[in-house]
Amino acid sequence: MDIPSGVYDVLTDTRTVITGDRVQIPFELDRAQYKQVNNLLKEIGGRWDGRNAVRAHVFPFPVEDFMRDCLATREFPSHFEQGWYPTPPRIVHDILEHAAIREGMSVLEPSAGTGSIVGPAAGRGAVVDCVEIDERRVHILREQGAARRITEADFLDLDPLDCPHGYRRVLMNPPFSTAVRHVMHALGFLDDGGTLIAVMPESVLWHSDRATIEFRELIALAEGEFSPLPDESFAPSGTTVRTLLLVVDAEPGGPLPTHGWHQRQPRQLDLFALT
Numbered sequence: 001m002d003i004p005s006g007v008y009d010v011l012t013d014t015r016t017v018i019t020g021d022r023v024q025i026p027f028e029l030d031r032a033q034y035k036q037v038n039n040l041l042k043e044i045g046g047r048w049d050g051r052n053a054v055r056a057h058v059f060p061f062p063v064e065d066f067m068r069d070c071l072a073t074r075e076f077p078s079h080f081e082q083g084w085y086p087t088p089p090r091i092v093h094d095i096l097e098h099a100a101i102r103e104g105m106s107v108l109e110p111s112a113g114t115g116s117i118v119g120p121a122a123g124r125g126a127v128v129d130c131v132e133i134d135e136r137r138v139h140i141l142r143e144q145g146a147a148r149r150i151t152e153a154d155f156l157d158l159d160p161l162d163c164p165h166g167y168r169r170v171l172m173n174p175p176f177s178t179a180v181r182h183v184m185h186a187l188g189f190l191d192d193g194g195t196l197i198a199v200m201p202e203s204v205l206w207h208s209d210r211a212t213i214e215f216r217e218l219i220a221l222a223e224g225e226f227s228p229l230p231d232e233s234f235a236p237s238g239t240t241v242r243t244l245l246l247v248v249d250a251e252p253g254g255p256l257p258t259h260g261w262h263q264r265q266p267r268q269l270d271l272f273a274l275t
């Protein structure tokens with residue numbers, strides 16, 4: 001999303017101090033300008049701290065490098081574009097009830113946000129690896145310290161075969177707009193005999209594009225279940241999108257393209273070797 005020119009001028013003003021975890025603007029802005037600047041800083045993750053000793057927007061991650069990159073491109077990643085809607089605690093609780101985590105169980109969270117699922121899963125004894133595309137949220141995940149491994153990457157670019165093992169559980173709440181792609185990709189990291197639990201938009205039940213139809217067919221074959229979540233479940237995270245919980249078990253030898261399934265496929269190179 002573009003940084004409006006008025007906001008850009010304020011943030012690049014030599015009097016503005018951007019350092020550590022805060023942005024300080026020690027000069028008067030008119031009302032409209034302040035509103036624009038405040039909205040953008042809040043959208044990036046900042047919170048106004050009006051105490052005399054602070055009087056700055058404070059961020060839960062080091063904002064200096066991040067802001068430098070944004071100002072260089074005159075763009076910032078809005079959380080709507082990246083689909084950042086943290087899972088509210090009630091739904092995390094439901095996910096973990098279905099997951100029946102045991103001590104030491106391996107879990108993947110492939111779009112981990114700020115760790116709403118990672119933290120409680122680790123709290124129940126899981127060994128959690130996670131992936132997140134956004135450097136600010138990766139920083140927060142590192143601070144949280146709950147995951148064994150945190151990969152800053154586009155999950156869709158990761159090859160399941162680069163992962164030496166599958167996971168007993170994949171727990172996820174991917175960006176709603178690309179949820180089917182994320183869940184399909186995540187199946188490639190699931191152990192045979194494991195379970196995938198995903199929050200998805202309710203629209204996966206009726207969207208009629210080919211990918212969604214094939215997804216529903218696959219989940220039906222695997223006897224997975226879609227259970228609608230109560231309306232307004234994501235209101236605490238700022239969206240009224242209707243959601244559901246998908247729970248699907250990967251029966252060994254079943255129809256899901258699991259990690260084991262990927263390993264059993266002939267490698268492209270092997271095919272060439274035969275000709």
Ligand SMILES: C[S@@+](CC[C@H](N)C(=O)[O-])C[C@H]1O[C@@H](n2cnc3c(N)ncnc32)[C@H](O)[C@@H]1O
Pocket residue numbers: 082083084085086087110111112113114115116117131132133134137153154155156172173174175176
């Ligand atoms: C709906 S939020 C959920 C966050 C977290 N799973 C939770 O439950 O609170 C989706 C998250 O996916 C991240 N994301 C979006 N696209 C991604 C991608 N291609 N690879 C990895 N993470 C991605 C976003 O930055 C955001 O943090």
